Amino acid sequence: MKDIYYNILDNASEAIIAADLDNNIILWNKSAEKIFGWKLS
Numbered sequence: 001m002k003d004i005y006y007n008i009l010d011n012a013s014e015a016i017i018a019a020d021l022d023n024n025i026i027l028w029n030k031s032a033e034k035i036f037g038w039k040l041s
Contacts, residue, residue, distance in 0.1 A: 009016055015032035019025050033039055 009027070009029045012029060013031055015035045016027070016029040017025060017032050018027035
């Protein structure tokens with residue numbers, strides 16, 4: 001099931017960004033990389 005969610009995130013045309021309670025980015029999809037020009041690593 002986890003693979004399905006990651007597939008949806010990677011293929012979404014919108015930028016999807018998730019942060020933890022300390023405001024650390026914990027998830028950043030491929031569209032976010034394209035829009036903002038930064039990679040999650």
